[in-house]
Amino acid sequence: MFRQALAAPFSSMAIISDNVDPNHVEFSEICRSYLGRAVHCEMDKSLQPDKHLNSTQPPILFGLRFDQIWQLRFTVPILLAIVTFPLLNFKSPTFFTKFNVLGTISVLYVLLFNGARLIKCGVHISLTDVDSEVYAAPFSMNFPALTGTLTLSYFIHNCILTILRHQENPKNNTRDLCIGFALVACSYIFVAVTFYISFPFPKSCIHDNLLNNFSADYPYSAVARILILFQLITILPLITFFIRTQLSQFVFKRPYPGLGYVMLLSVVVVTCGALIAILYPNIGSIIRYVGAISGMMYSYALPCLVYMREARIQGTLTPLKIVIHTFIIAFGVANLISQFFV
Secondary structure, eight states, rough: OHHHHHHHHHHHHHHHTTTSTTSSHHHHHHHHHOOOOOOOOOOOGGGOOOTTTTTEEEEEBBTTTHHOOOOOTHHHHHHHHHHHHHGGSSSSHHHHHHHHTTTHHHHHHHHHHHHHHHHHHHOOOOOOTTTTTTTTOOOOTTTTTHHHHHHHHHHOOOHHHHHHHOOOOOOGGGHHHHHHHHHHHHOOOOOHHHHHHOOSGGGOOOOOOOGGGGGGTTTHHHHHHHHHHHHHHHHHHHHHHHHHHHHHHHTTTSSSSOHHHHHHHHHHHHHHHHHHHHHOHHHHHHHHHHHHHHHIIIIIIHHHHHHHHHHHHHHHHHHHHHHHHHHHHHHHHHHHHHHHGG
């Protein structure tokens, strides 16, 4: 985790380097310019499912029971797609940028939530007693699953120029970028470590979605779900805006091609999201595979290739720079290949 927390900002700084032509609007243009076209376990009573819920519940809407209306692998994704679709068609993301600041509240709540769980449950982990129920091996050959996930967790490279374009003091970009990555790394490490060592059952029982380790009626996790849902609803339009801007800039040579194209792209985005949530809701596997594939190119290969190309043009490319950046690219390739052996 520490290594990737260092590698991600390193390659990001290669993108915003002063040596790279500042006239390019998107990272894709920089690349084209320089490189050419070419399990459900219980933690305590708060985690146990409500045994009183059964099929004898009375109808609540059109003769349907709540469990028939609220299905996580069918109706919920469709309802969320309907709710979020109008939000994806705004021309300017300023409204969501302001609301996304409130996402910090959900992050702070999750940090406090995990810290409180650690204090309440205590430490339940053994690194030496193999027969212990809470034994955790110091090393596992399945570690590439973590590196693939972290690659996407730190992935911001393709929209970093869009984010930093309106900085009041561009000279502080490197500093702000490092601070941002440091805060993100600390958040990831704190949540991962506190929950993992406080989980009082076999570690193999931990769900890839942290909140799925708690029952839906546990009030504190319910609050976390609501806050994270609000955060994601504000983040999705921003991500869609980045995708739309980059595609439009590449295809139409302008950031906003018209409402028709925007709505078509929004339909594709919400449809893909809903289908994945219905057919393959394994968020852990999705994140690590997508992270490894996109990360190999955008997080490791392209930033390093662009940096070395520019350094060669400037006459500042040294053997040490070649070795360091080639090693980063090789790691990205190895990270992708290793995902298929986990």
